[in-house]
Amino acid sequence: MAEQATVEEVSEAMFKMIRDSMGQKKWKATDLTKAVTELFGERCDKTLAKSAIRELIESGKCVYTYFGGSFIEIPHKEGAEN
Amino acid sequence: MAGKKRKTPQLDQLEKGAWPSFVKEIKTSAEKNPMADDLLGQLERSYEDRIGHWKHGGIVGVLGYGGGVIGRYSDLPEEFPNVSHFHTLRINQPAGWFYTSDVLRKLCDIWEKHGSGLTNMHGSTGDLVFLGTRTEELEPIFQELTELGFDLGGSGSDVRTPSCCCGKARCEWACYDTMALTYFLTMHYQDELHRPAFPYKWKFKMSGCPNDCVASIARSDMSIIGTWRDDIQVDKAAVAEYAKSGMNIQRDVVDNCPAKCMAWDGKEIKIDNKSCVKCMHCINVMPKALAPGKDRGACILIGSKAPIIEGALLSSVLIPFIKLEPPYTELIELVDRIHEVWSENGKNRERIGEFIQRVGMGNFLEAIGVEPIPEMVAHPRENPYVFYEEFFEEESDGSDEQAPK
Secondary structure, three states: OOOOOOHHHHHHHHHHHHHHOOOOOOEOHHHHHHHHHHHHHHHOOHHHHHHHHHHHHHOOOOEEEEOOOEEEEOOOOOHHHO | OOOOOOOOHHHHHHHOOOOOOHHHHHHHHHOOOHHHHHHHHHHHHHHHHOOOOEEEOOOOOOOOOOOOEEOEEEOOOOOOHHHOEOOEEEEOOOHHHOOOHHHHHHHHHHHHHHEEEEEEEOOOOOOEEEEEEOHHHHHHHHHHHHHOOOOEOOOOOOEOOOEEOOHHHOOOOOOOOHHHHHHHHHHHOHHHHHOOOOOOOEOEEEEOOOOOOOOHHHHOOEEEEEEEOOOOEEOHHHHHHHHHOOOOHHHHHHOOOOOOOEEEOOOOEEEOHHHOOOOOHHHHHOOOOEEOOOOEEEEEEEOOEOOOOOOOEOOEEEEEEEOOOOOOHHHHHHHHHHHHHHHHHOOOOOOHHHHHHHHOHHHHHHHHOOOOOHHHOOOOOOOOOOOOHHHOOOOOOOOOOOOOO
8 A cells, every 4th residue: 555645745736736727726625635636546535635735724825715615725915905 | 083973864764763773883883983983984875876885805814714704895995994994703602692791891892902893793604793804903803812712603615603592501492402512513523614625605503492493494504403202291280270371272272283183172182292293383382381202302404595695495304313412423424424425526606405406315315325214205296207117016917926715
């Protein structure tokens, strides 16, 4: 059995997905979980993906946003504040 | 501007009439709070222009949380600078809404220091709602709230703050401890409450008896309603007392029973408990004489929602009876199975009730591992073009039947 990926590895992969698709796709937590479990295969399960999302948010690299549903995005200036 | 009398002829109309008016309360706050004063001005403008002047924000919050703050901005910030930011905070309320007056004062002190001073006790989610603050005040408010022992509630695609009736704290009809379960669910689902991970919102509402004082059957994804499975408790002497005091038991109790399971002979009330649908009517009318049975628990229903414009759904029975006692293992296992299936297959902004409608109750039950039972059927099927061939035995021509002996 393959060795489990680390939280840092998974959160970094998630961050890259979010950054590379900014402006084109908004990621929900479930989308990210599905994407990393596919990417890492046996090395990543849902619990690890959950920890990686928490790491992303608590490190401040990403934030939860709400636009008709909750998404995970790179922090940016609130459009409505203008 | 605060302290000066702002002219609000449109809003003044809302102070007329017999009911308490939110305008009166905002005016009182406006005397010392500039935010409340600008709120009056913007509201008056909204009535004049016949359009709301709020913009929705989607990013503001406190570090680490994905819920609890609802961003609002004015689209007239030059005219009403004190409400250019006017974010709402949802504060997780104590189960059953019990506070001490000391805590209420401290909560209000925090809010007057950092926000408009205006509250909503309580919002439709059940939370204590703080109305109107600026982005830079969010972290300081959060810090002071946590020091007081409070936390933010849910918003967005997460578990919303669980809420309940006062249950056993003040009601003898409570069939399970709603406040204990609400506290347990709040603590157990902390991660899901603060870190949105579902297709859309998920609401738990707990009612202690079928009176359903929190209307959980109409506005929660999982309604947990107290019920009993033995006989209604009858105090014959108290029934006689009601009759003696002039109550028309035949008209007011027996004839109003929806299941027609009661009879009154002028001396004694008889109940066919097997036919009782637990509507609570008789118990509500004669509370001193009748009470729910002793074998108490809850019925779990799923799938309601009460949106403002369209698409309201009522809950459907999922588990007709469950004993709800700590550590609530059976309930948690069920909820986790539902969350897993819904998270895996639900569309964005699809509530569990809509998900069940889309995939079909049969498929949903199979996915969560619950056997279908008659209690889940709301009414007989209406579509005559639905066939169940796989359940029919092949029609026999009689040749393989044994002759009668």
